[in-house]
Amino acid sequence: MMTKVKAQGLVTDLMPNIKLMQAAGHFLFNYHSDNSGMSMLLRKVYSSVHAVLIVVNYVCMAINMAQYSDEVNELTANTITVLFFAHSVIKLLFFALNSKSFYRTLAIWNQSNSHPLFTESDARYHQLALTKMRRLLYCICGVTVLSVASWVTLTFFGESVRFIANKETNETMTEPAPRLPLKAWYPFNTMSGTMYIAAFALQIYWLLFSMAIANLLDVMFCSWLIFACEQLQHLKAIMKPLMELSASLDTYRPNTAELFRASSTEKSEKVPDPVDLDIRGIYSTQQDFGITLRGAGGKLQTFGQPTPNNPNGLTQKQEMLARSAIKYWVERHKHVVRLVASIGDTYGTALLFHMLISTITLTLLAYQATKIDGVNVYAFSTLGYLTYTLGQVFHFCIFGNRLIEESSSVMEAAYSCQWYDGSEEAKTFVQIVCQQCQKAMSISGAKFFTVSLDLFASVLGAVVTYFMVLIQLK
Amino acid sequence: FKKKLVKKNESVGTETTEERIYSFNDYDETFVKIKKVLWILGLRLTRNDSDRVKLVHILFFIYLYKRQQWIKPFCMKFWFQVFYWFEFANLLGAVILEIIELIRTVTGGSFEDIIASLGMIPCMGYLISAILKSYKICYYESMYENLINELRNMWPQGKVTEDEHVIISKALKQLNFVTTGFYWCNYALIIGCMLPCYTALIQIAFGQDVPKILAYLYWLPFDPLQPYVFEVLIIIQTWHTILSIMGIVSGDLLFFIFVSHITTQFDLMSLRIEKLIFVPTDQQLINIYPLAIHNKHKRNDQVASTEMQNEEIREDVHQKELLDIILRHRTLIRLCADVESLFSFSLLINFINSSVIICFLSFVIVVVEKWYEFMYKTAMVTILSQTWLICWFGQKLLDSSKRLSQALYNCGWYTSSQKIKKNIQIMLFRTGKAVGVTTYGFTIICLASYTTIIKTSWSYFTLIYNSYKMNQK
Numbered sequence: 001m002m003t004k005v006k007a008q009g010l011v012t013d014l015m016p017n018i019k020l021m022q023a024a025g026h027f028l029f030n031y032h033s034d035n036s037g038m039s040m041l042l043r044k045v046y047s048s049v050h051a052v053l054i055v056v057n058y059v060c061m062a063i064n065m066a067q068y069s070d071e072v073n074e075l076t077a078n079t080i081t082v083l084f085f086a087h088s089v090i091k092l093l094f095f096a097l098n099s100k101s102f103y104r105t106l107a108i109w110n111q112s113n114s115h116p117l118f119t120e121s122d123a124r125y126h127q128l129a130l131t132k133m134r135r136l137l138y139c140i141c142g143v144t145v146l147s148v149a150s151w152v153t154l155t156f157f158g159e160s161v162r163f164i165a166n167k168e169t170n171e172t173m174t175e176p177a178p179r180l181p182l183k184a185w186y187p188f189n190t191m192s193g194t195m196y197i198a199a200f201a202l203q204i205y206w207l208l209f210s211m212a213i214a215n216l217l218d219v220m221f222c223s224w225l226i227f228a229c230e231q232l233q234h235l236k237a238i239m240k241p242l243m244e245l246s247a248s249l250d251t252y253r254p255n256t257a258e259l260f261r262a263s264s265t266e267k268s269e270k271v272p273d274p275v276d277l278d279i280r281g282i283y284s285t286q287q288d289f290g291i292t293l294r295g296a297g298g299k300l301q302t303f304g305q306p307t308p309n310n311p312n313g314l315t316q317k318q319e320m321l322a323r324s325a326i327k328y329w330v331e332r333h334k335h336v337v338r339l340v341a342s343i344g345d346t347y348g349t350a351l352l353f354h355m356l357i358s359t360i361t362l363t364l365l366a367y368q369a370t371k372i373d374g375v376n377v378y379a380f381s382t383l384g385y386l387t388y389t390l391g392q393v394f395h396f397c398i399f400g401n402r403l404i405e406e407s408s409s410v411m412e413a414a415y416s417c418q419w420y421d422g423s424e425e426a427k428t429f430v431q432i433v434c435q436q437c438q439k440a441m442s443i444s445g446a447k448f449f450t451v452s453l454d455l456f457a458s459v460l461g462a463v464v465t466y467f468m469v470l471i472q473l474k
Numbered sequence: 475f476k477k478k479l480v481k482k483n484e485s486v487g488t489e490t491t492e493e494r495i496y497s498f499n500d501y502d503e504t505f506v507k508i509k510k511v512l513w514i515l516g517l518r519l520t521r522n523d524s525d526r527v528k529l530v531h532i533l534f535f536i537y538l539y540k541r542q543q544w545i546k547p548f549c550m551k552f553w554f555q556v557f558y559w560f561e562f563a564n565l566l567g568a569v570i571l572e573i574i575e576l577i578r579t580v581t582g583g584s585f586e587d588i589i590a591s592l593g594m595i596p597c598m599g600y601l602i603s604a605i606l607k608s609y610k611i612c613y614y615e616s617m618y619e620n621l622i623n624e625l626r627n628m629w630p631q632g633k634v635t636e637d638e639h640v641i642i643s644k645a646l647k648q649l650n651f652v653t654t655g656f657y658w659c660n661y662a663l664i665i666g667c668m669l670p671c672y673t674a675l676i677q678i679a680f681g682q683d684v685p686k687i688l689a690y691l692y693w694l695p696f697d698p699l700q701p702y703v704f705e706v707l708i709i710i711q712t713w714h715t716i717l718s719i720m721g722i723v724s725g726d727l728l729f730f731i732f733v734s735h736i737t738t739q740f741d742l743m744s745l746r747i748e749k750l751i752f753v754p755t756d757q758q759l760i761n762i763y764p765l766a767i768h769n770k771h772k773r774n775d776q777v778a779s780t781e782m783q784n785e786e787i788r789e790d791v792h793q794k795e796l797l798d799i800i801l802r803h804r805t806l807i808r809l810c811a812d813v814e815s816l817f818s819f820s821l822l823i824n825f826i827n828s829s830v831i832i833c834f835l836s837f838v839i840v841v842v843e844k845w846y847e848f849m850y851k852t853a854m855v856t857i858l859s860q861t862w863l864i865c866w867f868g869q870k871l872l873d874s875s876k877r878l879s880q881a882l883y884n885c886g887w888y889t890s891s892q893k894i895k896k897n898i899q900i901m902l903f904r905t906g907k908a909v910g911v912t913t914y915g916f917t918i919i920c921l922a923s924y925t926t927i928i929k930t931s932w933s934y935f936t937l938i939y940n941s942y943k944m945n946q947k
Binding site for chain 2 (some may be wrong): 094111112113114115116235324326327328330331335337338425428429431432435436438439447448
């Protein structure tokens with residue numbers, strides 16, 4: 001039974017991504033506004049048809065690889081293509097099997113805590129996260145479309161042949177093959193005519209959708225990491241006012257009234273441009289920007305009896321606000337830790353598979369790269385594969401690395417605020433937070449490796465080493 | 475018999491009314507299989523012998539008394555020790571014989587003989603492992619007993635809460651599955667090892683002309699293929715197989731059981747810590763957060779909430795509970811250190827063996843054994859899964875001790891007094907360092923070390939295989 005989930009939290013932020021994934025054929029059946037049986041059935045049929053087409057064409061490519069496996073060069077080239085698109089099939093399957101886990105991660109941020117003094121900062125960093133996620137989505141969509149376009153363009157250059165090994169003389173000969181983007185076995189003759197055009201169209205569709213499937217899932221993972229990083233930025237940013245608030249509880253500080261007026265100067269920056277409706281009907285401004293428009297500064301009562309012990313003359317309400325600030329900080333930090341743990345559980349295995357396949361692909365590509373002998377189609381296609389594969393690995397490594405850096409820099413932020421002026425309570429708070437945040441939060445690929453730039457460096461280093469060794473052997 | 479009957483009635487009663495009642499029976503049940511295995515080896519785990527054994531003891535004593543032989547009553551311990559040393563001598567003898575045979579083939583025999591005798595190296599590895607593991611149980615009996623009793627005392631009695639029940643039942647299920655599976659798989663291995671010899675024997679009995687096969691190549695001063703000598707030798711070799719495999723099973727099963735129980739205790743402690751301090755819900759701590767959910771039952775308790783208003787009483791309550799937790803934490807760390815001292819050396823030898831054995835087994839499977847024979851293939855699967863199980867349990871222990879620091883951060887420390895905060899902070903320091911078992915100080919046992927073992931074996935295997943191929947040419 002698909003529960004109708006009101007779009008909130010992460011789901012609202014990632015709505016464009018989710019819609020694109022649904023369009024590409026992922027088995028994502030939640031988050032629709034209309035949940036009637038008929039439309040649900042239609043959606044399932046849509047996804048199944050896509051899945052069937054993608055798997056069938058993939059199997060045709062594999063059959064082609066098995067058919068022409070005698071000649072080493074042909075075999076290597078076909079293996080690289082098959083491995084390259086294995087990502088799409090695996091990710092499609094992975095999402096279908098693991099969709100509950102994805103829904104759970106998306107629902108983690110449905111409700112979050114709040115504090116009247118920190119609402120502005122919260123909204124600001126949320127907005128930042130949104131912008132970055134949106135930018136990433138556009139970027140990756142653009143790269144996908146560009147790759148497909150250049151792939152199709154490259155098909156028309158060079159000779160359209162395949163290599164065959166002559167059994168008697170043990171030489172390689174060339175045999176004409178259909179001029180298609182991908183080498184695959186089809187039950188019909190695709191050399192020319194209407195069948196050729198049909199196969200070409202099918203392959204363009206297939207290229208676009210399979211690349212989209214793989215990339216959109218990676219974008220979702222990276223968007224989650226962006227969100228977590230911005231939340232950590234928010235926590236770091238409110239550390240300073242938190243210390244000052246806490247200091248105001250037992251030492252005399254000038255201008256304490258300022259602290260309790262949630263900074264009004266920042267309000268004007270955050271009123272969003274209502275024209276910024278990127279995709280109509282998918283994104284709702286009201287829900288998201290409602291908080292900033294309301295503002296929280298006005299809620300505070302500055303009148304009331306000042307408590308006797310307080311050197312700054314804070315009212316009871318203000319004192320309560322100051323005390324609850326630490327509670328807000330700690331609970332929000334725990335929420336972020338839970339989110340990161342859920343992300344790791346959901347996507348860790350997919351990352352493991354991705355790295356395994358990429359390692360093998362890059363090894364073979366290093367071997368192929370040693371055979372480049374000039375500026376021709378072969379060089380372009382090999383370099384294209386290489387950059388794309390390395391780019392995919394770099395994509396999630398860089399965001400994983402950012403998460404590690406952000407989470408370990410919380411300790412820096414705690415140390416760099418004026419903790420020495422704070423109350424005993426604040427000092428203990430800084431102690432415990434520094435202790436806990438020394439261990440960085442990281443995403444691991446099912447406990448085998450940590451996603452960071454170190455991983456990317458080791459992969460790149462391995463490729464370069466293989467390449468150098470193979471060049472020497474030649 | 476009586477115990478079993480009573481237990482059955484009890485469990486029927488508890489299943490229908492409350493599923494969440496635990497007693498010492500659940501704990502003791504985990505040790506049933508291991509006790510069977512140890513009895514074969516002549517080792518006792520605790521001094522509480524089973525009823526059957528006590529009966530034998532009493533009968534024997536009565537017999538001595540009737541015969542008016544006032545021999546100093548040899549207690550069960552003595553007989554068990556005698557039995558164990560006899561078996562130990564057996565195993566040691568087998569190792570020596572195999573080593574002599576191996577040396578003889580390597581120095582004298584042809585290349586093919588050497589290849590065939592390489593199959594003996596896994597067997598020797600097994601024997602040495604078995605000797606080491608069972609020796610420790612015999613020698614450090616009191617330490618084992620202490621471990622079992624202390625863990626027994628920590629076992630939850632009576633009704634437990636829902637989340638505790640989830641933790642305990644999951645751990646017990648996993649442990650049960652592993653012990654039963656491991657136990658029966660090793661029996662299958664014994665049968666697999668001895669099957670070729672027995673089938674050959676049966677075939678000869680039916681008159682077929684089949685060569686007599688001995689399971690292991692021992693160096694013997696006489697011809698092993700003589701008519702009666704051969705049968706006796708087969709029986710002796712079966713006995714040696716049983717001994718060595720049971721020795722390994724005993725060592726490993728004990729390790730699994732101890733580590734599993736310690737892990738369960740760590741998890742229960744995490745839960746206790748998270749529920750320690752009551753924090754009211756408001757805008758900063760909303761209803762759906764885990765801390766609010768943990769404290770739900772406390773909120774409903776009227777008496778507790780009025781108590782919580784008074785700061786001093788609150789601090790006292792927290793301090794007492796925290797002290798209890800700290801003491802238990804220290805006990806668990808000490809028990810882990812005990813497990814380490816008991817098992818680390820044998821696990822080191824086990825790991826070294828595993829890399830060597832996996833390498834040789836893969837060589838034998840690829841080169842020597844035919845595809846329809848299963849002896850070495852079964853052995854390969856067994857040793858791969860045995861090493862994986864050890865690493866998996868080690869990883870579980872590491873993870874559960876790391877979860878403690880997470881639990882300490884997750885409890886509502888910011889609403890407690892300074893004194894409690896300082897205590898929690900010092901605990902945070904200690905729980906930052908994960909508690910685990912190492913292989914005599916070399917590596918910590920976790921899944922990452924499993925990948926290291928496989929990688930090492932793979933590189934040894936490729937080396938040997940390539941040199942074999944070169945030799946062939």
